Amino acid sequence: MALARGPMSELDQPPDPLPTEVVDLPAHVTRLVVLGDPHGDLIGLEEVLAREAGPHVAVLSAGDNVGYMDAVISSQLVATLAARRIRSVRGNHEAWSEGGRLFLGPPGAPRQLTPEAQAWCEALPYRLKVQAAALPALRIHVVHSFSDWSYVDAESAVHLADVEQADVVFCGHTHKPAVHIIERGARRPKVKRLDPRSNKGLDVRWTPDARFVVDAGSLGRPTVPRLGPCIERGTYAAFDLVARTFELRSVDKGPRLQALMDAWLARPPAGPDAGAP
Numbered sequence: 001m002a003l004a005r006g007p008m009s010e011l012d013q014p015p016d017p018l019p020t021e022v023v024d025l026p027a028h029v030t031r032l033v034v035l036g037d038p039h040g041d042l043i044g045l046e047e048v049l050a051r052e053a054g055p056h057v058a059v060l061s062a063g064d065n066v067g068y069m070d071a072v073i074s075s076q077l078v079a080t081l082a083a084r085r086i087r088s089v090r091g092n093h094e095a096w097s098e099g100g101r102l103f104l105g106p107p108g109a110p111r112q113l114t115p116e117a118q119a120w121c122e123a124l125p126y127r128l129k130v131q132a133a134a135l136p137a138l139r140i141h142v143v144h145s146f147s148d149w150s151y152v153d154a155e156s157a158v159h160l161a162d163v164e165q166a167d168v169v170f171c172g173h174t175h176k177p178a179v180h181i182i183e184r185g186a187r188r189p190k191v192k193r194l195d196p197r198s199n200k201g202l203d204v205r206w207t208p209d210a211r212f213v214v215d216a217g218s219l220g221r222p223t224v225p226r227l228g229p230c231i232e233r234g235t236y237a238a239f240d241l242v243a244r245t246f247e248l249r250s251v252d253k254g255p256r257l258q259a260l261m262d263a264w265l266a267r268p269p270a271g272p273d274a275g276a277p
Contacts, residue, residue: 039220040069044234062172063091063144070109075117090124145173177217196222
């Protein structure tokens with residue numbers, strides 16, 4: 001059965017001015033992991049890397065690696081990604097942190113990224129095109145969102161797949177993990193969503209007669225419907241190239257966050273006047 005295609009072939013498309021890099025996955029790489037917006041969350045990153053280990057795994061990021069956390073922690077996360085050779089696309093937080101000064105961070109906290117982190121963020125492409133030897137005919141793209149940073153939802157997922165001219169598009173930005181299934185001729189996708197509090201995860205089987213937009217959510221602060229950000233959880237997406245299944249998964253950061261809080265509360269006073277009014 002032929003792969004589902006958009007309305008135009010790649011040869012019909014005008015030149016794309018958006019910076020794009022190619023990621024080649026050799027045949028032994030059979031699992032692709034895409035981090036939802038990390039936003040400086042080192043604990044979430046460590047949890048995912050511990051779970052998704054091995055030479056058969058390739059890890060990418062959907063962007064927004066910085067922000068919300070201060071510049072020190074954001075820079076540490078960027079250094080970890082760089083050291084692990086985890087490639088990423090540019091998110092709106094990288095784009096809006098001009099001169100390496102975070103667009104958004106905790107009040108009063110450091111806002112200036114290290115020179116190395118700034119250079120890494122400024123060099124990020126808009127798009128990654130993944131060429132997997134395990135599924136060579138499948139066009140897999142990773143973007144943060146649309147080029148104007150508008151959100152991907154049930155109303156716009158078909159348009160994103162059309163714009164990207166891809167069979168599979170991984171994205172982030174919304175902080176709401178979901179798989180949009182675009183069946184041939186459908187005007188709206190079927191949507192399957194993951195509650196970040198779930199330990200079960202969500203699996204969706206790839207089929208060649210549909211296109212898929214996979215929103216990885218957020219490693220740093222995924223959104224729970226009607227409740228808002230859930231910082232004790234984190235989400236990411238994966239594509240098992242052998243089982244041909246998309247996965248949305250969550251990690252529980254609560255115990256490590258509680259341990260950090262307990263350690264901070266147990267610190268001795270800084271001086272004889274500490275705690276005085």
